[in-house]
Amino acid sequence: MANTETEAxxxxxxxxxxxxxxxxxxxxxxxxxxxxxxxxxVINEFGELGVDNDLVVDSDEEVFEMNNGCICCTxxxxxxxxxxxxxxxxxxxxxxxIETTGLANPAPVAQTFFVDENVRAKAKLDAIVTVVxxxxxxxxxxxxxxxxxxxxxxxVIVLNKTDLVTPEELAAVEEQIRAINRFAVIHRTERAALxxxxxxxxxxxxxxxxxxxxxxxxxxxxxxxxxxxxxxSFEVEKPIDPEKFNAWIGALLQTEGPNLLRTKxxxxxxxxxxxxxxxxxxMIADGDFIGPWKDxxxxxxxxxxxxxxxxxxxxxxxxxxxxxx
Amino acid sequence: xxxxAAQFLLETRGxxxxxxxFVVAVCFDRAGGTAxxxxxxxxxxxxxxxxxxxxxxxxxxxxxALSLAPDAxxxxxxxxxxxxxxxxxxxxxTTVADFRSKWVxxxxxHAGEKGKGLLACAIGKNVxxxxxGGAKLKELTHPSTVTGLVFDARGKRxxxxxxxxxxxxxxNAKEDSPRKLEWKxxxxxxxxxxxxxxxxxxxxxxxLHGWRLSDNQHMRMSGYPAKTAAMSFTRNGKWLATSGADAxxxxxxxxxxPMGKAPIELAGGDGVVCTRVAAHPRDEMVAGGFADGLIVLxxxxxxxxxxxxxxxxxxxxxxxxxxxxxxxxxGTESGLAAIIDLAKR
Numbered sequence: 001m002a003n004t005e006t007e008a009x010x011x012x013x014x015x016x017x018x019x020x021x022x023x024x025x026x027x028x029x030x031x032x033x034x035x036x037x038x039x040x041x042v043i044n045e046f047g048e049l050g051v052d053n054d055l056v057v058d059s060d061e062e063v064f065e066m067n068n069g070c071i072c073c074t075x076x077x078x079x080x081x082x083x084x085x086x087x088x089x090x091x092x093x094x095x096x097x098i099e100t101t102g103l104a105n106p107a108p109v110a111q112t113f114f115v116d117e118n119v120r121a122k123a124k125l126d127a128i129v130t131v132v133x134x135x136x137x138x139x140x141x142x143x144x145x146x147x148x149x150x151x152x153x154x155x156v157i158v159l160n161k162t163d164l165v166t167p168e169e170l171a172a173v174e175e176q177i178r179a180i181n182r183f184a185v186i187h188r189t190e191r192a193a194l195x196x197x198x199x200x201x202x203x204x205x206x207x208x209x210x211x212x213x214x215x216x217x218x219x220x221x222x223x224x225x226x227x228x229x230x231x232x233s234f235e236v237e238k239p240i241d242p243e244k245f246n247a248w249i250g251a252l253l254q255t256e257g258p259n260l261l262r263t264k265x266x267x268x269x270x271x272x273x274x275x276x277x278x279x280x281x282x283m284i285a286d287g288d289f290i291g292p293w294k295d296x297x298x299x300x301x302x303x304x305x306x307x308x309x310x311x312x313x314x315x316x317x318x319x320x321x322x323x324x325x
Numbered sequence: 326x327x328x329x330a331a332q333f334l335l336e337t338r339g340x341x342x343x344x345x346x347f348v349v350a351v352c353f354d355r356a357g358g359t360a361x362x363x364x365x366x367x368x369x370x371x372x373x374x375x376x377x378x379x380x381x382x383x384x385x386x387x388x389x390a391l392s393l394a395p396d397a398x399x400x401x402x403x404x405x406x407x408x409x410x411x412x413x414x415x416x417x418x419t420t421v422a423d424f425r426s427k428w429v430x431x432x433x434x435h436a437g438e439k440g441k442g443l444l445a446c447a448i449g450k451n452v453x454x455x456x457x458g459g460a461k462l463k464e465l466t467h468p469s470t471v472t473g474l475v476f477d478a479r480g481k482r483x484x485x486x487x488x489x490x491x492x493x494x495x496x497n498a499k500e501d502s503p504r505k506l507e508w509k510x511x512x513x514x515x516x517x518x519x520x521x522x523x524x525x526x527x528x529x530x531x532x533l534h535g536w537r538l539s540d541n542q543h544m545r546m547s548g549y550p551a552k553t554a555a556m557s558f559t560r561n562g563k564w565l566a567t568s569g570a571d572a573x574x575x576x577x578x579x580x581x582x583p584m585g586k587a588p589i590e591l592a593g594g595d596g597v598v599c600t601r602v603a604a605h606p607r608d609e610m611v612a613g614g615f616a617d618g619l620i621v622l623x624x625x626x627x628x629x630x631x632x633x634x635x636x637x638x639x640x641x642x643x644x645x646x647x648x649x650x651x652x653x654x655x656g657t658e659s660g661l662a663a664i665i666d667l668a669k670r
Contacts, residue, residue: 055388058426060449062469064488067510067530077488077511077529078470085407085428088347088365089389116529117551
């Protein structure tokens with residue numbers, strides 16, 4: 001009989017990283033490992049991919065601006081078509097992996113999964129995985145915004161080619177990554193070797209990480225006026241008033257969207273037994289309940305901002321102002 | 326009329342199958358003797374009107390079928406798939422062209438006189454044009470990926486939608502340069518008025534855009550809660566029926582419209598989005614399919630609505646009339662395919 005239930009959204013993993021960082025090596029590992037799963041892989045050119053069970057889709061990266069009055073809202077038109085095309089196939093996929101070109105800004109890929117209704121209905125962003133080269137990252141960060149953005153957007157960072165640097169250099173480069181994005185999981189690898197479950201099926205943008213990281217209690221409460229990407233997080237213990245939060249975050253994203261690369265939060269709403277997960281890429285936001293608070297877990301609300309020119313005291317006051325009276 | 330009546334209509338006048346694959350498209354051949362359903366499992370299912378209970382399955386694509394049209398001749402079909410193949414399916418199946426790793430997402434055909442029919446398919450940014458025999462005529466290149474493809478009623482011109490507008494090409498031009506119809510944004514589908522004077526595109530932002538070719542006037546049609554996936558002009562071009570709202574939305578293309586005119590809405594009120602529309606080829610009637618599986622037929626002038634098939638078996642993903650308007654075929658995402666005989670008895 002016909003199935004009228006809503007099918008689960010297919011998880012999407014976005015793989016970014018500079019040319020030569022080890023992105024293709026990682027992709028090959030994912031595709032050749034015996035994991036018994038079936039992936040559709042969207043790439044820009046056919047390379048030396050060892051593809052057996054999986055489907056490779058060849059695509060041009062077509063980044064489109066949306067006519068919705070939002071200057072930083074761009075989407076990948078090709079992905080909208082590909083995701084809807086894949087959903088027509090009879091053999092369903094366990095996941096979709098999207099490889100971006102080395103210089104790509106991850107924002108349009110991520111925004112595609114928030115903006116397009118048809119895509120949202122069928123697929124959800126699982127994680128952005130950024131592969132970086134331990135030896136050359138400092139140089140890349142010097143000469144390009146893209147390298148910094150790719151780290152800022154990452155949920156998972158594969159710090160590759162660790163065999164080519166000294167322990168001191170490795171520690172320094174990891175510190176550089178942390179200065180940009182304190183919330184991503186970092187895996188140190190040689191030849192991109194790591195268990196693939198560290199990369200795939202991370203779940204809900206790794207939102208739980210938001211709760212695991214310690215918030216900025218002890219940080220200086222000052223506004224950073226520079227172009228470097230940083231990350232901040234705040235925590236409140238009193239329940240959040242959804243109306244106040246929506247009003248505040250809506251206005252904030254509207255004005256600060258271009259500077260806010262990613263925003264993620266887990267919120268405890270008043271009189272609500274479930275956790276509310278919030279996330280945004282620039283101005284484009286999305287939110288949903290993600291299951292109940294567990295007994296014994298502290299019911300605190302956390303929010304994380306990764307971006308440029310973050311006005312920490314204002315963000316803190318704003319978030320703290322969202323609690324119920 | 327009740328759902329029970331619609332169920333009765335489907336049972337007494339319909340032939341139906343559960344095909345267990347996404348119905349991507351449906352159409353009839355030009356003679357109206359056979360209907361074809363293109364499926365997400367790569368097959369075409371052919372149903373002869375002479376023997377409506379024998380459904381024939383033809384393996385065409387290794388993957389999903391993505392596009393379907395009647396062949397330029399009186400019988401047979403052309404289809405495109407995610408296996409990169411542009412195929413012709415009749416008594417037997419032949420591959421017109423193989424684009425390997427590229428998807429064949431759009432096909433269009435025109436029936437010309439004296440064997441001068443045309444076949445076209447879009448591969449990424451390029452439209453490939455073939456004669457009726459399948460010999461390549463030319464390749465038309467666009468600034469970005471083609472998202473919709475249509476011939477005008479006379480087969481003189483072919484029009485493709487893409488990012489920032491559409492391109493209108495004369496098929497027989499010696500030098501190939503298109504008339505560029507420009508409008509900023511992502512255009513995701515296309516229709517051309519039966520008299521050839523207006524081109525309309527669907528847009529990413531839940532709106533339509535149009536160009537009147539005689540005076541370059543722009544048309545903006547907005548207010549949709551969802552993207553418009555289907556557009557269909559009524560027989561004489563008076564109305565453009567569209568999906569994307571919780572009713573069939575029809576824009577007037579007469580009396581100076583659609584500029585400054587409100588559309589009419591048919592078969593609305595349930596809060597369910599209309600996913601497919603198909604204007605009747607002879608009468609001023611429009612069939613509509615909805616996200617809950619409901620199929621209706623509406624008379625444009627009286628606004629009377631007749632339910633044809635009840636909801637419940639997946640969002641309608643394909644809908645087409647036979648050339649004489651006596652048969653209505655439809656399919657759903659969850660794999661129901663059906664043809665209903667609406668001929669007078």
